[in-house]
Amino acid sequence: MTDLFSRHSALLERAVTALHERSYWTPYPEVPSSKNYGETAKADGEAAFAALQGQLFQLAGHPESSRRGAEVSPFGPELGITYPACEPATLIAAAKNAAPALAAAGIESRVGVCLEILHRLNRMSFLIGHATQHTTGQAFAMAFQAGGPHAQDRGLEAVAMAWEEMIRFPTEARWEKPQGKAAPIILEKHWTLVPAGVALTIGCNTFPTWNSYPGLFASLATGNPVIVKPHPAAILPMALTVRVAREVLAEEGLPMDAVLLAVDAPGAEITTELATDPAVKLIDYTGSNQFGGWLRENARQAQLFTEEAGVNSVVIAATDDFDGMCANLAFSLSLYSGQMCTAPQNIYISVDGIDTDKGHLSFDSVADGIGKAIDALLDDPARTAGVCGAVANPATLARRDSIRARGRVIRNSGALAEGRTATPLLMAVDAGDALAESECFGPVAFLVATKDADDGIGRAADLAARKGAITAALYDTDEDRIGRAIAAFTAAGVNLSINLTGNIFVNQSAAFSDFHVTGANPAGNASLTDTAFVATRFRRVMWRRTVTS
Amino acid sequence: MTDLFSRHSALLERAVTALHERSYWTPYPEVPSSKNYGETAKADGEAAFAALQGQLFQLAGHPESSRRGAEVSPFGPELGITYPACEPATLIAAAKNAAPALAAAGIESRVGVCLEILHRLNRMSFLIGHATQHTTGQAFAMAFQAGGPHAQDRGLEAVAMAWEEMIRFPTEARWEKPQGKAAPIILEKHWTLVPAGVALTIGCNTFPTWNSYPGLFASLATGNPVIVKPHPAAILPMALTVRVAREVLAEEGLPMDAVLLAVDAPGAEITTELATDPAVKLIDYTGSNQFGGWLRENARQAQLFTEEAGVNSVVIAATDDFDGMCANLAFSLSLYSGQMCTAPQNIYISVDGIDTDKGHLSFDSVADGIGKAIDALLDDPARTAGVCGAVANPATLARRDSIRARGRVIRNSGALAEGRTATPLLMAVDAGDALAESECFGPVAFLVATKDADDGIGRAADLAARKGAITAALYDTDEDRIGRAIAAFTAAGVNLSINLTGNIFVNQSAAFSDFHVTGANPAGNASLTDTAFVATRFRRVMWRRTVTS
Incomplete structure (x- = not known):
């Protein structure tokens, strides 16, 4: 036996x-x-x-x-x-x-x-x-x-x-x-x-x-x-x-x-x-x-x-690779139309903008950069279908539509050729807006204007501790602030990804390495x-x- | 640091x-x-x-x-x-x-x-x-x-x-x-x-x-x-x-x-x-x-x-050392006046008696043997004080007194010279008597008459599964029946001690060896x-x- x-x-x-x-290890090849x-x-x-x-x-x-x-x-x-x-x-x-x-x-x-x-x-x-x-x-x-x-x-x-x-x-x-x-x-x-x-x-x-x-x-x-x-x-x-x-x-x-x-x-x-x-x-x-x-x-x-469930956040404090950051976020937001428990929803950006390799960029310029990166990623219909897939539940689209009417749209959500589909909706909201205080499952992300980067870190970590979060991401070049962010997100029980710009995304959780969901906040025990x-x-x-x- | x-x-x-x-291991000597x-x-x-x-x-x-x-x-x-x-x-x-x-x-x-x-x-x-x-x-x-x-x-x-x-x-x-x-x-x-x-x-x-x-x-x-x-x-x-x-x-x-x-x-x-x-x-x-x-x-x-809490049981099916068994049980019942979470309460004995090294003994003879072993253990006042100690809570004595009036007393409970004290009360009850169906914390034990030994095993294990139990003990000479008892008590989530006759008792739980309380029945998680x-x-x-x- x-x-x-x-x-x-x-x-x-x-x-x-x-x-x-x-x-890294797996016995089951991921390439079909x-x-x-x-x-x-x-x-x-x-x-x-x-x-x-x-x-x-x-x-x-x-x-x-x-x-x-x-x-x-x-x-x-x-x-x-x-x-x-x-x-x-x-x-x-x-x-x-x-x-x-x-x-x-x-x-x-x-x-x-x-x-x-x-x-x-x-x-x-x-x-x-x-x-x-x-x-x-x-x-x-x-x-x-x-x-x-x-x-x-x-x-x-x-x-x-x-x-x-x-x-x-x-x-x-x-x-x-x-x-x-x-x-x-x-x-x-x-x-x-x-x-x-x-x-x-x-x-x-x-x-x-x-x-x-x-x-x-x-x-x-x-x-x-x-x-x-x-x-x-x-x-x-x-x-x-x-x-x-x-x-x-x-x-x-x-x-x-x-x-x-x-x-x-x-x-x-x-x-x-x-x-x-x-x-x-x-x-x-x-x-x-x-x-x-x-x-x-x-x-x-x-x-x-x-x-x-919970509310996953990204804090954009600074970056030395603005294009890489925007491309990385564009993919994370578009993948399976935001229907992953690990997909980011709230993106916290200082109302005064951020320092980048392209100079200081305003809140709207950063928002625009992310929106344009999504457009660029999704400009080819075949690739778009391969990234976004379709929306599992019709209620997800209805929720997106009701939200769209409630704020400033940075990038509108559209449909693809085939099936029940949706590209990401990007909206700008003020810190404290109730919209960004709870989970909005699906292809919706909020760009949240904060006083400064530390304010964003504090708000994201606090929200994770109160409402739960499975992932968090940070873009920053200031090692002291990175240390503060690590401390804040650790205390909130959220796994944090820092400065991801290449072919690896905050959504991804690898078996045998990442403990998926920490059990230390309301996103799961x-x-x-x-x-x-x-x-x-x-x-x-x-x-x-x-x-x- | x-x-x-x-x-x-x-x-x-x-x-x-x-x-x-x-x-066996300890770094902390138990002898004062x-x-x-x-x-x-x-x-x-x-x-x-x-x-x-x-x-x-x-x-x-x-x-x-x-x-x-x-x-x-x-x-x-x-x-x-x-x-x-x-x-x-x-x-x-x-x-x-x-x-x-x-x-x-x-x-x-x-x-x-x-x-x-x-x-x-x-x-x-x-x-x-x-x-x-x-x-x-x-x-x-x-x-x-x-x-x-x-x-x-x-x-x-x-x-x-x-x-x-x-x-x-x-x-x-x-x-x-x-x-x-x-x-x-x-x-x-x-x-x-x-x-x-x-x-x-x-x-x-x-x-x-x-x-x-x-x-x-x-x-x-x-x-x-x-x-x-x-x-x-x-x-x-x-x-x-x-x-x-x-x-x-x-x-x-x-x-x-x-x-x-x-x-x-x-x-x-x-x-x-x-x-x-x-x-x-x-x-x-x-x-x-x-x-x-x-x-x-x-x-x-x-x-x-x-x-x-729970109800700890002993099943006496047979023994090749009747005196050793009685002496062992006498100590387990007397130690700290039964106020241990591991102390036995119900003792299941076939109504037709059991086979022993002294020949076949009736239910009453077994009951009498245990009672006399308690008397022998406690015949010296100094030793008795060292074994029984005192009763922590006055309510324990009141409970004993109310129970004493409800059945056939095999051995009466008495007091020692000093403090709030009590020696074990032994009572005979029929299988199914409500008295033996719940915990009676303190110096009280019930000798429960069962159809036969397997009936006793079944009742004890069933009670453990329903009401919880931290310990169980078995005296038996039939290896097949011992196997059945192991299976029954294991399924009920109770640790079982078999044929203890020497200077080791069912009450005792040793760190680094015995997992105390299994978490598998209502006696604790x-x-x-x-x-x-x-x-x-x-x-x-x-x-x-x-x-x-």
């Missing part, structure tokens, strides 16, 4: 090393080339995606009392796929039935299963890419990366962290206490890992795999059956994942129902019923602060691991993937007895 | 090794001898304790607007000591003021401080022993051990665990991502540990130091200022601890208010106000499930680490000391910038 573990143990060992080095994935991978992925559309999605042996699913691609077409669905109580019962065998399987068996699942998911990254593209609206290149190898990285990271934690202490020990001249007291002690219970992974629309894999794999590796509850608009990527997981489990003689799919429809959600079931002890959740708050209030029987993310998913229980010989 | 760290680094290294070996503590230690401790009585307890520089304290020894005398007291808001403000410097001090500085505090506490173990005796009612020998070296062990264990977790990942890394034929992207990354916030340690009456040190030291080592809130009947041991902590902090140039004392009086409690303050992010609590539930409901801004106990007391926050050379 540990054959899979042996097969992947070198990879596991390398992943554990990567966790501790935190330099035939060199990496084989000559037929691209065509196979397209064909497999085409074959799924308009069909009943098959999940062998999965509980099913009805069919649900009404996904529509943000690029236009309905997917026409339906998935097996059933009552929440049926899913809970199936998960509970699977629990004893999964717990008894042991660490190596479960970790081997997880690594094999990830391996198979990687080989089908093209299909996952198409599924991600047509549920999230990401352009294919991004959907391939974020939905495929980058998500797999985060899954592997969670498995490696769980593995390290599970073997951190011995499973047995001999305890020998001296008794002076008398014979010592000797006990043998044995520890068993006891999983927490049924796990629920609640996915989001925009990154259905990337945000779900850490919780899914952390819970499964530590022995907890997982009910995967995808967003009703982005089921397919996780349905494919669940299918692979169930296949590997079955091949290893483990209960397939250790991984289950919970499909619902808008207006007939089952998330609240699942989340409050007494058997559910772990919940991984990605989504709004509002529903996060509901879970905290109501799902009190479970441990909650969340990535919610879980960090991918630190010790705390895995340590409470299981417990150690001992039995001990006297050794008489 | 890292002088203390260097001084104690060999000890720290040895403690980390002990965490992972989990065999002159060989271990010096020729004058005993006399010095007695003199120091005498000098404190009837005085104002001095805490230099501590916030103070009034004096509180009305401790009365369970052995009789009022201590007459008053402590500096002030409004909760003053304590919170002082803790917040201390926070930045404590965070900035860095890992080695804080860990060095913690190790020095523990060192000094160890040297004053006699004084701590007297203070513990006359607040808890423990006999001196036990008060010395549990209040002194054993508590110090648990503190050191928490420091070692926190240390290992804080250095688990690097504080900086170079991240170099290949870009094909182009130059790689290189980022330098830096991580800072950010403490969670103000910590509150809520102590209990019976083990004021043992149960408070883990949270106190885990929080302090990870950079969180700690407000120590002792039980109003057991202030002195923690007041002495706070004083030592503040002295060491001051000597190291750190804010003394990183450790504060919160004293209140029955009827004028300040715990709820402290626990719900927005600045309080960590709460370590030992006490009743009732107040634990209140904290869960109301102190929502904080992470909660609890040791609450924290385990001393596993990774989860320290991992969320701080977070990692990054700053990164491009490396251009």
